[in-house]
Amino acid sequence: MNENIRFFKLVRDFLIVFLPTQRAVSLNTVKSYRETLNLLLNYLCERNGISLKKLSFENFSREAVEGFLEYLEKERQCGVSTRNQRLACIRSFFRYAGARDVGVQVYANELSGIPLKKKTMNTPLSYFSETALKTIFKQPDARKKKGLRNLFFMILMYDSGGRNQELLDLRLQDLHFEGTLPYMVITGKGRKTRLVPIMSETVEHFKKYAAAFHPEPVPDDLLFYTERNKKRYAMSPDATERFIRKYAGTAHKVNPEVPLSLHPHMFRHSRSMHLYHCGLPLVLLAEWLGHAQMTTTLIYANADTEMKREAIEKATSHLSPLLSGETAYPAWEDDEATIRRLYGLSQ
Numbered sequence: 001m002n003e004n005i006r007f008f009k010l011v012r013d014f015l016i017v018f019l020p021t022q023r024a025v026s027l028n029t030v031k032s033y034r035e036t037l038n039l040l041l042n043y044l045c046e047r048n049g050i051s052l053k054k055l056s057f058e059n060f061s062r063e064a065v066e067g068f069l070e071y072l073e074k075e076r077q078c079g080v081s082t083r084n085q086r087l088a089c090i091r092s093f094f095r096y097a098g099a100r101d102v103g104v105q106v107y108a109n110e111l112s113g114i115p116l117k118k119k120t121m122n123t124p125l126s127y128f129s130e131t132a133l134k135t136i137f138k139q140p141d142a143r144k145k146k147g148l149r150n151l152f153f154m155i156l157m158y159d160s161g162g163r164n165q166e167l168l169d170l171r172l173q174d175l176h177f178e179g180t181l182p183y184m185v186i187t188g189k190g191r192k193t194r195l196v197p198i199m200s201e202t203v204e205h206f207k208k209y210a211a212a213f214h215p216e217p218v219p220d221d222l223l224f225y226t227e228r229n230k231k232r233y234a235m236s237p238d239a240t241e242r243f244i245r246k247y248a249g250t251a252h253k254v255n256p257e258v259p260l261s262l263h264p265h266m267f268r269h270s271r272s273m274h275l276y277h278c279g280l281p282l283v284l285l286a287e288w289l290g291h292a293q294m295t296t297t298l299i300y301a302n303a304d305t306e307m308k309r310e311a312i313e314k315a316t317s318h319l320s321p322l323l324s325g326e327t328a329y330p331a332w333e334d335d336e337a338t339i340r341r342l343y344g345l346s347q
Helices: 003-022 027-048 062-074 080-100 102-111 130-137 145-160 164-168 200-213 237-254 264-277 282-289 294-303 305-315 336-342
Strands: 183-187 193-197 225-228 231-234
Touching: 003 027, 003 080, 027 062, 027 080, 027 164, 062 080, 062 102, 080 102, 130 145, 130 237, 145 164, 145 200, 145 237, 145 264, 164 237, 237 264
Parallel strands: none
Antiparallel strands: 183 193, 225 231
């Protein structure tokens, strides 16, 4: 059998038969595997300067996959957990392929040696200010259809705190924007659903978006879609990442507070930090974000040094020597030896 055909036959069986039928995983899990393999294939084609039809198992060396993981972190600004999740997907496919074809087992063995990366506990949480948010929202040209879609996508992503794929999976029937308490139903990891309240201003933006993209609404229609040859297709996570990166570049020129490394998940982090600043308890924030473990939500408390500083200042009495000026240090008379010793510059 042709090497290329052998590879893609195993990919198809893995995604269409093994995962959904034999392992009975969720549709979102299959999507995650499919997205990972697509990203890897695109990377290898570009890296090797070849077309997709020429790819075979020989292109999947340990060095190539390690290069892909580095690309995820440096170029796509993925976190350690995302990197490890992508690696787990790749390994899972190669274990399956090796079990089906003994000739592939050598590649599976080689890739099993790539270690998962440990996540450092002091990794700073990336988020942007509300001033930066205003600049970002000014970048799309809402007079054009794509600009209108992109603007509403970012507004809804920020307001709901939804993950990129969670928003792309939304259907019109998930939105309950009638009445005085608008909300939407988000299906997250593990098929768990949560009800997320939506601001009335966001509902007004939705009406403008719906007039252009859903003039004849059907409940089961995807909220966000792309159109080719008058047919609708689901938007890919890559598509949203591309236009967000583009807007980051133009917005940063106007306002340096806008991070050049802007990516979809930063909207979720930023909304969470802004809500936390406004006093939303961590217990409610965890429920709003759909976190299964409270420890996951604690990253927002650990990251917010400014809020800690303000709380400490409020809790410190004016009678304290820290504020009264009674702890002034005597001036050193140019004693370099003492200064060096105090600062560890000498023994």
